[in-house]
Amino acid sequence: MELILWRHAEAEAGDIDQPDAARALTPKGQKQAAKMAEWLDRVLPNTCRVLTSPTTRTVQTASALGRKFKIMPHLGPDSTAEEVLEAAHWPTSREPVLIVGHQPFLGQIAALLITGQRDEWTLRKGAICWIAQRVKDETDANFIRAVMGPDLVGK
Template sequence: MHELILLRHAEAQPASSGGDDRGRRLSGRGEQEARAAGKWLASHGVKPDRVLCSPSERTVNTASLALASMKHAPEPVLAEDIYEATPGELLALLDQHGDAGTVILVGHNPGIERLVALLVEGRSDEFRGMPPAGLAVLHLNGSLEPGNARLDAFWSP
């Protein structure tokens, strides 16, 4: 893998009292944010080889709306490991997909924002935040290890 794109799910509706967090849907604004993220990716010529996505409703919808803007985007691979994942767990998952040149991972905070910090800064305790539908485009300088990535772009709607 030489390029990793981390996409946080777009704005979701609040959880209902006692409701299942995994079933939260995107808000109307969130749908617009996800489409905007896809347009940004397409306008920058991103051609993912693989898309890994948390199985929650809001991440699946974010991926679907974002990928609709790209030509020949692969179908997302749902990965239970992404939901509530630590940066270490996300790294372990990504290690299994090292054969892909460009990977998009659609997930949640705090795992996504901490993974950006870990890969770029070498530590995950200092992170700057990742807004809904925010994108971080990382270029990997060799192996997928802490401090071994360069942040090429950061975008948020």
């Protein structure tokens, strides 16, 4: 299985009058999302399922990809790594899954799948971490296929 973790791009700062879930992407965030989406669209298989948190900033980030996506209410900012892995059907899904979400759960998933330990890794805004699994000598092994930030994918 392949799991691509995409942190939402830069969003507006929160304020008292606006719920966190309503925070939209900044102009810089829109550019970050567009740059990463262009790269992802070139490299993602057509069969990739795209799942996103219901927040405005994650939906805007996912929309930049121009592919169908499913909004998953239980993938919000307070989700756990285990909830997200369950939604992605890790490790049994036959198709790649792209999760558009939040810190800290994206970093926690990356740490857990790569090291087998719970840890607090950080994915920068707009960045992806692509994790793949292979079977070698009858043992499942997870590895990082790519880590990419929007500042590294063209202009």
